[in-house]
Amino acid sequence: MKTLTVGLGDRSYPIYIGDGVMTADRLAAHIGGKQVMIVTNETVAPLYLEKLIAQLDGFEVDVTQLHDGEQFKTLTAIDQVIDHLLTQRHNRSTTLIALGGGVVGDITGFAASCYQRGVDFIQVPTTLLSQVDSSVGGKTGVNHRHGKNMIGAFYQPQAVLIDTSTLQSLPARELSAGLAEVVKYGLIDDPEFLDWLEANADALVSAEPSALVHAIEASCACKARVVEDDELEQGRRAILNLGHTFGHAIEGYMQYKQWLHGEAVAVGMVMAVAMSVRCGYLQPDAVERVSNLLSRMNLPVRPPVAMTPDDFMQYMAVDKKNVGGSLRLVLLQAMGDAIVTDQFDGDALVRTLIEYTTH
Amino acid sequence: MKTLTVGLGDRSYPIYIGDGVMTADRLAAHIGGKQVMIVTNETVAPLYLEKLIAQLDGFEVDVTQLHDGEQFKTLTAIDQVIDHLLTQRHNRSTTLIALGGGVVGDITGFAASCYQRGVDFIQVPTTLLSQVDSSVGGKTGVNHRHGKNMIGAFYQPQAVLIDTSTLQSLPARELSAGLAEVVKYGLIDDPEFLDWLEANADALVSAEPSALVHAIEASCACKARVVEDDELEQGRRAILNLGHTFGHAIEGYMQYKQWLHGEAVAVGMVMAVAMSVRCGYLQPDAVERVSNLLSRMNLPVRPPVAMTPDDFMQYMAVDKKNVGGSLRLVLLQAMGDAIVTDQFDGDALVRTLIEYTTH
Structure with a gap:
């Protein structure tokens, strides 16, 4: 224990x-x-x-x-x-x-x-x-x-x-949905854990007990660090919402049906990484790296087919991360290093939304 | 100001x-x-x-x-x-x-x-x-x-x-209801303020501005002292509920209709004082002193005619002051000095309820 x-x-x-x-x-x-x-x-x-x-x-x-x-x-x-x-x-x-x-x-x-x-x-x-x-x-x-x-x-x-x-x-689909949040911790705060996840993705999807215990421990330790630093989410705690602004838009659009929270977050993280690439923070191959890991965990990496950029904008505008009227996003300035910012290129956001809603 | x-x-x-x-x-x-x-x-x-x-x-x-x-x-x-x-x-x-x-x-x-x-x-x-x-x-x-x-x-x-x-x-009846809580502060924590209230009851009922400002200031100062001492009501703050356990029973019985909160608290305070007398804390004349002051403020000093001791017991049992299963009451150990206790004579409670429900 x-x-x-x-x-x-x-x-x-x-x-x-x-x-x-x-x-x-x-x-x-x-x-x-x-x-x-x-x-x-x-x-x-x-x-x-x-x-x-x-x-x-x-x-x-x-x-x-x-x-x-x-x-x-x-x-x-x-x-x-x-x-x-x-x-x-x-x-x-x-x-x-x-x-x-x-x-x-x-x-x-x-x-x-x-x-x-x-x-x-x-x-x-x-x-x-x-x-x-x-x-x-x-x-x-x-x-x-x-x-x-x-x-x-x-x-x-x-x-x-x-x-x-x-x-x-636990049903396999729910296990995968949980793994989306596990991957999140690697992305926002722990690059070594991200490497470990890539090496152990198959064991996790198979619910191998010792792999799960390690993943849970690393995830909770990361969450505890962030929460100790900013209990009431006045600043840094918002990095825990990586992928959640896009993800909540998907859940809202789907009226909280069909898609699991973790599935929406998985897509949201891919979009946040793509956005981080457009903003010049990450190398382009980051998107593929994250998509591959999430796909191996049987998670979706694109939004529902019918969603439009307008759908995203509509649901993102009432998201809690929308402080003071301007949209705040969690982006990665490096793999394993997240920031919260409302100083981003609006055009990059629009292009990301178009990219992920064009089929 | x-x-x-x-x-x-x-x-x-x-x-x-x-x-x-x-x-x-x-x-x-x-x-x-x-x-x-x-x-x-x-x-x-x-x-x-x-x-x-x-x-x-x-x-x-x-x-x-x-x-x-x-x-x-x-x-x-x-x-x-x-x-x-x-x-x-x-x-x-x-x-x-x-x-x-x-x-x-x-x-x-x-x-x-x-x-x-x-x-x-x-x-x-x-x-x-x-x-x-x-x-x-x-x-x-x-x-x-x-x-x-x-x-x-x-x-x-x-x-x-x-x-x-x-x-x-403010309608006169609501002014009076507010004065019930003002009297409460004198009773629980400020004997000099209680004297002042007896000297200025008529000015208060007439909504005389300077009397009201003084009453409000003394009341808020008392409340601030108690809250600073015990913000989350883990102990002493409960003295602010003088009369409220009996009062909430009246309000519950009346389904929160007809009686104003302050009116129910006025009766509850008289009953709490009567109970304090039965417990040997106060001299018998305390009941008359408090009843007289509240009556001069046009407040009731007895419960609704139809209420029975059983009605009181039923509504008091789900009151928040009922901690750990035993009933806790706010009593006065002197005029201007309240305590919270679950160590009281149960017989005194029954006799108080009977006294105030017999007509």
């Missing part, structure tokens, strides 16, 4: 990574009261709920089961969790446990942040995507019909328990 | 109190970007909206108008504000301004806390109740059908502008 720490003063917390980290002792160490509300969904519950409850002997355990899917990540889900907390009379010393992927974690964390103005919560992410990204760093929230993640809070968990055995039952 | 400061490190902010404090310079000093969203309601807008907008020359100003009333303080109102922010393309550097009473302030503050995970906001409270209580201290949130203020955040404003001229148009 590996243990990392996200160092945020009195909001610091551990990340445990390994096979079978979800033990009674470890859970109890991070639960302050007697009451526990597990929040999960209809897909994850049959797989892991019983196993988790078995480790919570001696606590008063309730369960809220959500529908599975990004389309249910709304204020209605928050209302559902809070309704159940109130009818089961959970008080301010309760602990919520998010058992599931990123959607479950985002909903649970935001519900914890606002239930009685804040109660404890623990992340138990069960997908690769949530293990390497959304469960670490305290971004919680839900979508609004006009934009993704527009309602939420920065709210850190008490602990993150990453049980890598859950990945053995 | 009086200026107080709520000292909370990098979340510190000023409170300006006086006639005509709502000036362009003062507003501009606390607005970081170009965009402003004023949130107000149908009652307040005709009175002060034009005046506020006139002080915001040079900013891009939008207005969200809410329905007036505690029954609209729900997640639906949050959704309405966020919908408008998104359709008007407000970015993370926008500033929300709450123009109205406590309901408007609570909704606006919570919307600011969760829009894009947090944007700035300014409180411009227009009722006495919100000027002395809800606009100061960072408690924001909305009600849930199963309990009051159950969804929210601790989120501090950039500034509080208390324009006391707004009180000249």
Whole structure:
């Protein structure tokens, strides 16, 4: 088992990574009261709920089961969790446990942040995507019909328990979607990890346990460094959004259906790299290098066929990265070195959008 | 004009109190970007909206108008504000301004806390109740059908502008409701202020400007001291809830209709004082002293006629003060000296409830 720490003063917390980290002792160490509300969904519950409850002997355990899917990540889900907390009379010393992927974690964390103005919560992410990204760093929230993640809070968990055995039952497509975020860490902050990923892409796609543990550890370590540096995303933390501005436009255009978040981010990263090449930061072969790696991970590298440059512009304009009215993009000034900038060549953006929407 | 400061490190902010404090310079000093969203309601807008907008020359100003009333303080109102922010393309550097009473302030503050995970906001409270209580201290949130203020955040404003001229148009009943919270500060933390209130009750009920300014200043100073000591209500801040556990039970029983919050708190304070007498903390004449003062302010001192002890117990059990399963009450151990305790005589509580529900 590996243990990392996200160092945020009195909001610091551990990340445990390994096979079978979800033990009674470890859970109890991070639960302050007697009451526990597990929040999960209809897909994850049959797989892991019983196993988790078995480790919570001696606590008063309730369960809220959500529908599975990004389309249910709304204020209605928050209302559902809070309704159940109130009818089961959970008080301010309760602990919520998010058992599931990123959607479950985002909903649970935001519900914890606002239930009685804040109660404890623990992340138990069960997908690769949530293990390497959304469960670490305290971004919680839900979508609004006009934009993704527009309602939420920065709210850190008490602990993150990453049980890598859950990945053995993860559908291959979701594993790949998680690998998109893993590649992101190599691109933004760790060129050696990028080399390692190219050498181990096949092992990762095959869900080889030791390769996955290393990839998760390197990803979480990178994310922890960035979050420690800029918890509230006032500057550098935005590099974690590499590919996300383009990616969110794809997800918005698709109305959050058919495409997985990681798939949209994969395309978005290719477009961000292409844009970085047009801006003169990277050599042209960077696009092929990134596309090849993502393709080997069974990820898409081009947007939906019907999307136009106007579609992109429309959805990018309401993206959170649009600060002060001017669009901000995450670009690479070298492989493994990201920057956030609104000082880019607008023509380069238009040409990139045209290039990726012409078939 | 009086200026107080709520000292909370990098979340510190000023409170300006006086006639005509709502000036362009003062507003501009606390607005970081170009965009402003004023949130107000149908009652307040005709009175002060034009005046506020006139002080915001040079900013891009939008207005969200809410329905007036505690029954609209729900997640639906949050959704309405966020919908408008998104359709008007407000970015993370926008500033929300709450123009109205406590309901408007609570909704606006919570919307600011969760829009894009947090944007700035300014409180411009227009009722006495919100000027002395809800606009100061960072408690924001909305009600849930199963309990009051159950969804929210601790989120501090950039500034509080208390324009006391707004009180000249406030209905007498609402002025009285605000005075209930003013009396609360005397009871929990300031015996000399309590004496002053008894000497100046008539001037306050008549909305005499200099009396009101002094009452507001003393109230905000008391609140600031308590909040600085315990921002997240992990202990002593709960003394601000004197009378609120009984009061919330009345409001819940009345389904937040007919009774104003301050009226319910007035009765709740009398009951808390009666309970303090039964617990041996206060002399019996304390009940009469507090009842007399509140009656002179045209406030009720007994619950709705139809309420039973069981009604109280039912609504008190889901109150936020119910931590760890045991009921916590704010009691007075002397006039001007409150404590929070779950170590009280249960029989004294039952007898107090019976006394106040027998006619």
